Amino acid sequence: MTQNKGKALIIGAGIAGLSSAYYLLQKGWQIEILEQNDLSNNCSYGNAGMIVPSHFTPLAAPGVVAQGIRWMFDSKSPFYVKPSLSTQLLSWGLKFLKHTNQNHVDRSASAIRDLNLESSSLYNEIAQNPEFDFELNQNGILMLYKTEKVAEEETELAHKASSLGLAVDILDKKGIQELEPNAQLDVIGGINYKCDGHMNPVKLMKQMISYLKNKGIIFHTQHKVTGYEIAGNTINAIIANGKKFSADRFVMTGGSFLPELAQKAGIKIQLMPGKGYSFMHTPENPIHRLEHAALLLEARVAVTPMNGQIRFGGTMELASHHDKINMKKVEGIVQSIPKYLPDFKVKLPKESEIWFGYRPCAPDGLPYLGQSSKLKNLIIAGGGGMMGLSLGPIFGKTVSELANDQKPTVEIKIFNPERFN
Ligand SMILES: Cc1cc2nc3c(=O)[nH]c(=O)nc-3n(C[C@H](O)[C@H](O)[C@H](O)COP(=O)(O)OP(=O)(O)OC[C@H]3O[C@@H](n4cnc5c(N)ncnc54)[C@H](O)[C@@H]3O)c2cc1C
Numbered sequence: 001m002t003q004n005k006g007k008a009l010i011i012g013a014g015i016a017g018l019s020s021a022y023y024l025l026q027k028g029w030q031i032e033i034l035e036q037n038d039l040s041n042n043c044s045y046g047n048a049g050m051i052v053p054s055h056f057t058p059l060a061a062p063g064v065v066a067q068g069i070r071w072m073f074d075s076k077s078p079f080y081v082k083p084s085l086s087t088q089l090l091s092w093g094l095k096f097l098k099h100t101n102q103n104h105v106d107r108s109a110s111a112i113r114d115l116n117l118e119s120s121s122l123y124n125e126i127a128q129n130p131e132f133d134f135e136l137n138q139n140g141i142l143m144l145y146k147t148e149k150v151a152e153e154e155t156e157l158a159h160k161a162s163s164l165g166l167a168v169d170i171l172d173k174k175g176i177q178e179l180e181p182n183a184q185l186d187v188i189g190g191i192n193y194k195c196d197g198h199m200n201p202v203k204l205m206k207q208m209i210s211y212l213k214n215k216g217i218i219f220h221t222q223h224k225v226t227g228y229e230i231a232g233n234t235i236n237a238i239i240a241n242g243k244k245f246s247a248d249r250f251v252m253t254g255g256s257f258l259p260e261l262a263q264k265a266g267i268k269i270q271l272m273p274g275k276g277y278s279f280m281h282t283p284e285n286p287i288h289r290l291e292h293a294a295l296l297l298e299a300r301v302a303v304t305p306m307n308g309q310i311r312f313g314g315t316m317e318l319a320s321h322h323d324k325i326n327m328k329k330v331e332g333i334v335q336s337i338p339k340y341l342p343d344f345k346v347k348l349p350k351e352s353e354i355w356f357g358y359r360p361c362a363p364d365g366l367p368y369l370g371q372s373s374k375l376k377n378l379i380i381a382g383g384g385g386m387m388g389l390s391l392g393p394i395f396g397k398t399v400s401e402l403a404n405d406q407k408p409t410v411e412i413k414i415f416n417p418e419r420f421n
Pocket residue numbers: 011012013014015016017034035036037041042043044045046047048049050051052223224225226253254255256257258261274275276277278302313314356357358359360381382383384385386387388389390391
């Protein structure tokens with residue numbers, strides 16, 4: 001029997017928080033989770049469900065600034081930064097610029113690859129548990145392109161991926177079409193990242209919550225953490241809804257709200273919310289279906305088969321949290337689909353059918369994962385950005401290893417959560 005290790009309090013019921021609970025539970029911790037909303041939505045639900053060892057290049061990479069500036073002048077483009085004099089955005093932007101260099105990419109690539117590969121095999125383990133069935137399919141992701149320029153860039157990236165030991169096939173038009181016998185592809189070729197996969201994130205989240213509840217984990221919903229009771233280098237309690245919650249260990253997740261949570265504990269974490277949209281589509285003709293998840297590269301649109309339907313998602317708007325749906329961006333997604341997938345006649349969804357979420361984007365494109373050096377009983381897990389779902393299980397496993405004073409399975413030094421303090 002696992003020994004009782006003490007009590008752990010987790011802030012946030014996204015994939016980072018739930019995975020932390022899953023792995024802490026295995027080590028005998030008594031766990032409670034505080035969540036400011038109910039358990040029906042956050043960034044971990046409506047995302048594209050992709051598991052992405054292919055994303056070994058951080059968001060901050062050479063070339064993104066020039067491309068980003070070009071996109072700023074197109075209302076339907078996949079990228080937008082809301083012009084603002086907010087100090088949060090300016091400070092984030094300066095750090096982002098500082099990291100858009102090849103040195104940073106080279107330094108980060110193998111660390112990100114290792115996190116994602118380990119996480120992918122942990123998803124496989126979770127899926128073996130009969131209490132889970134979240135449509136996990138580790139059959140690869142297709143990167144589809146229509147232009148010679150992108151073909152050239154992606155081929156170079158695929159060679160780099162190969163040199164990092166990732167399983168990749170570079171395919172011409174015929175080769176990529178053979179992988180999708182039930183849907184016409186209007187592309188000049190593509191890369192099959194066989195190391196990748198996809199799932200249904202809504203099923204994963206719901207099943208994870210049921211699993212944890214059945215194991216006795218307590219969820220305090222509608223409990224927003226607003227402060228901490230700190231003595232020296234130790235958190236004694238956190239404050240939510242005017243009540244104190246004490247524990248031996250505290251795990252701070254919080255997704256795109258992590259900077260506010262951390263600031264209240266005197267820790268500076270830099271993140272910008274990267275807003276994105278998704279919607280579900282039921283193909284008119286059921287003969288037309290996709291076997292793989294795919295990225296329509298020039299359009300930056302994600303396409304994922306889910307539960308007999310297809311989820312389309314995309315756009316990255318860097319701005320503070322706001323609930324308004326930018327229909328021009330959704331139109332941009334809809335209009336790009338038939339250019340790659342002519343069989344899919346997708347109508348512009350109604351506002352009520354559109355989901356949005358905020359990717360927690362760090363300026364250097366790296367997650368925040370590790371033990372706080374300021375507060376000895378605090379572990380931070382967040383900043384997953386565009387791969388936060390993919391990284392869920394390795395976040396959770398690492399949190400559990402740190403709480404148990406074990407050496408983490410993967411090297412996490414580069415992800416130090418206090419690196420911008
Ligand atoms: C359109 C789109 C597509 C995406 N596709 C993919 C993909 O294919 N693959 C992938 O890996 N990633 C993808 N992502 C990114 C991924 O969804 C996120 O990185 C991930 O879900 C973040 O998980 P999280 O647990 O850190 O945060 P969240 O899921 O946002 O959870 C954080 C939770 O903390 C709670 N919280 C915050 N502050 C407080 C507080 N003060 N008190 C109590 N609770 C609090 C929030 O309410 C929230 O429930 C996508 C994102 C978008 C927008």
